Amino acid sequence: MSVEVAGVAKHYGRTRAVDDVTFTAGxxxxxLLGPNGAGKTTLLRMLATVLAPDSGTLxxxxxxxxxxxxxxxLRRRLGYxxxxxxxxxxxxAFAFVDYVAILKEHTERRARHDExxxxxxxxxxxxxxxxxxxxxxxxxxxxxxxxxxxxGDPALLVLDEPTAGLDPEQRLxxxxxxxxxxxxxTVVLSTHQTEDVAALCQRVLVMDHGRVLLDGPPGExxxxxxxxxxxxxxxxxxxxxxxxxxxxxxxxxxTPPAGAELAAPTVExxxxxxxxxxxxxxxx
Amino acid sequence: MTTWHVDPELLAxxxxxxxxxxxxxxxxxxxxxCAHCRSALGxxxxxxxxxxxxxxxxxxxxxxxSTWVERLLVRLGVAGHSARLLxxxxxLRGSWLAAVAVALxxxxxxxxxxxxxxVVFLLLxxxxxxxxxxxxxxxxxxxxxxxxxxxxxxGSRLLLLRSVAVLIVTTVLAGVAAVLLPGIGWEAIAWxxxxxxxxxxxxxxxxxxxxxxxxxxxxxxxxxxxWAVWRLTDDGFALFGQAGQLTMVFLAVAxxxxxxxxxxxxxxxxxx
Numbered sequence: 075m076s077v078e079v080a081g082v083a084k085h086y087g088r089t090r091a092v093d094d095v096t097f098t099a100g101x102x103x104x105x106l107l108g109p110n111g112a113g114k115t116t117l118l119r120m121l122a123t124v125l126a127p128d129s130g131t132l133x134x135x136x137x138x139x140x141x142x143x144x145x146x147x148l149r150r151r152l153g154y155x156x157x158x159x160x161x162x163x164x165x166x167a168f169a170f171v172d173y174v175a176i177l178k179e180h181t182e183r184r185a186r187h188d189e190x191x192x193x194x195x196x197x198x199x200x201x202x203x204x205x206x207x208x209x210x211x212x213x214x215x216x217x218x219x220x221x222x223x224x225x226g227d228p229a230l231l232v233l234d235e236p237t238a239g240l241d242p243e244q245r246l247x248x249x250x251x252x253x254x255x256x257x258x259x260t261v262v263l264s265t266h267q268t269e270d271v272a273a274l275c276q277r278v279l280v281m282d283h284g285r286v287l288l289d290g291p292p293g294e295x296x297x298x299x300x301x302x303x304x305x306x307x308x309x310x311x312x313x314x315x316x317x318x319x320x321x322x323x324x325x326x327x328x329t330p331p332a333g334a335e336l337a338a339p340t341v342e343x344x345x346x347x348x349x350x351x352x353x354x355x356x357x358x
Numbered sequence: 359m360t361t362w363h364v365d366p367e368l369l370a371x372x373x374x375x376x377x378x379x380x381x382x383x384x385x386x387x388x389x390x391x392c393a394h395c396r397s398a399l400g401x402x403x404x405x406x407x408x409x410x411x412x413x414x415x416x417x418x419x420x421x422x423x424s425t426w427v428e429r430l431l432v433r434l435g436v437a438g439h440s441a442r443l444l445x446x447x448x449x450l451r452g453s454w455l456a457a458v459a460v461a462l463x464x465x466x467x468x469x470x471x472x473x474x475x476x477v478v479f480l481l482l483x484x485x486x487x488x489x490x491x492x493x494x495x496x497x498x499x500x501x502x503x504x505x506x507x508x509x510x511x512x513g514s515r516l517l518l519l520r521s522v523a524v525l526i527v528t529t530v531l532a533g534v535a536a537v538l539l540p541g542i543g544w545e546a547i548a549w550x551x552x553x554x555x556x557x558x559x560x561x562x563x564x565x566x567x568x569x570x571x572x573x574x575x576x577x578x579x580x581x582x583x584x585w586a587v588w589r590l591t592d593d594g595f596a597l598f599g600q601a602g603q604l605t606m607v608f609l610a611v612a613x614x615x616x617x618x619x620x621x622x623x624x625x626x627x628x629x630x
């Protein structure tokens with residue numbers, strides 16, 4: 075297993091950001107799904123060796139990130155895309171990725187530049203390599219940040235909300251890229267997008283308040299809402315959530331009335347039930 | 359249509375890259391207008407050399423224009439990859455260095471006003487590298503900090519590399535300012551050891567608090583000690599006497615030992 079997490083916890087003052095989380099992951103894509111403050115970013119930062127856990131054990135690619143030597147070895151095979159990657163003012167896309175390549179110990183100029191060109195080509199940015207980052211669109215900047223994570227062909231990719239800020243076409247391209255990458259490596263990503271989870275991930279951890287609520291394939295998340303989704307022509311009184319669909323009918327989440335027309339649940343439906351719907355809201 | 363052609367022997371040497379730059383420029387100015395010389399050059403060109411030169415051109419185009427700091431560092435003999443790491447240091451940017459120069463300028467003007475002004479210069483000069491170290495690397499300072507922490511190059515190495523660069527640059531600026539002090543005497547260099555000592559104390563403290571907070575604490579402590587010594591001795595220069603300088607040597611050595619022992623602390627990020 076590339077990722078072994080056992081009883082890991084992290085506190086910020088009195089807040090338990092990650093609370094007794096345990097899971098393992100091998101090759102393929104593992105998605106972390108949860109609302110803001112669920113603990114996804116804290117968990118990913120620990121997987122990226124940026125943050126040490128307060129308790130519990132982590133083994134990544136067979137190494138202990140708490141050990142200095144093993145942590146350095148691990149970082150050589152790790153790619154990390156933070157939630158809000160920053161860029162140095164005035165750097166071009168090429169110069170930025172080149173800068174990170176130096177931090178990743180690619181010191182020989184020619185080989186490093188070949189590698190920078192490779193990852194920029196992978197994310198489809200070779201044409202704008204020389205352009206200043208501040209002149210690039212948000213989606214392009216996201217892809218520049220993704221390019222640096224791919225340097226050195228890492229065995230473990232940790233991606234924090236990689237599809238944030240991407241337009242629909244870019245998201246589809248990202249899915250294609252990550253699916254291919256995950257054939258021979260472990261990708262752990264966090265997202266708010268249930269469509270990304272359904273389309274990409276072999277497994278998903280649904281998190282809330284630092285805890286794992288469900289660990290299984292996306293179908294298992296959808297199954298949580300089995301028998302609890304129904305369609306109606308009018309907004310019902312007892313639903314937890316109701317929204318009018320494009321066809322003009324109402325899709326309802328909650329306990330269906332007798333004889334209701336049940337609908338096939340989606341990952342989003344199951345996710346909403348798992349993280350809780352605080353109050354009944356009508357979304358028209 | 360030109361009737362003049364490049365001498366075959368010169369063309370052969372040009373193809374091998376064995377001509378002086380001025381001769382190469384002449385040949386290159388002629389070639390675009392002369393099909394005869396272009397066709398004569400083709401068979402003389404070493405394919406391997408041609409490929410290598412072409413790759414270098416592509417590489418330079420991709421790499422683009424580097425910043426003036428990076429170009430300057432490379433000219434001074436710093437390795438290209440180290441120069442790029444240093445060029446990204448916030449406290450080596452032109453705007454930062456200009457602010458340091460202005461602060462020193464005011465201190466020099468104050469020093470020309472009398473004894474107290476000279477003491478202000480001596481108190482200010484050691485704090486500038488401390489501020490530079492605080493702005494060299496760390497969360498909230500370096501926009502790529504998070505990515506950098508997850509990279510195999512250790513954070514301590516990057517911080518020390520940048521701190522040394524900041525210390526050197528700030529020392530040079532303060533040295534130039536010191537030359538402008540009235541009646542240059544021992545005071546012109548009295549700030550050197552305090553600058554080194556305070557910078558190392560900042561780095562040592564940064565292993566526990568991070569560079570930004572460490573610099574703030576050190577600057578406050580320095581100001582407090584200076585004020586207390588000045589009041590107690592009624593001599594602004596007392597802090598820079600023999601006892602003060604020896605204390606700074608001790609602090610520098612002790613802090614260097616702390617940094618060496620706790621350098622791993624720079625290799626993981628903190629809370630966000």
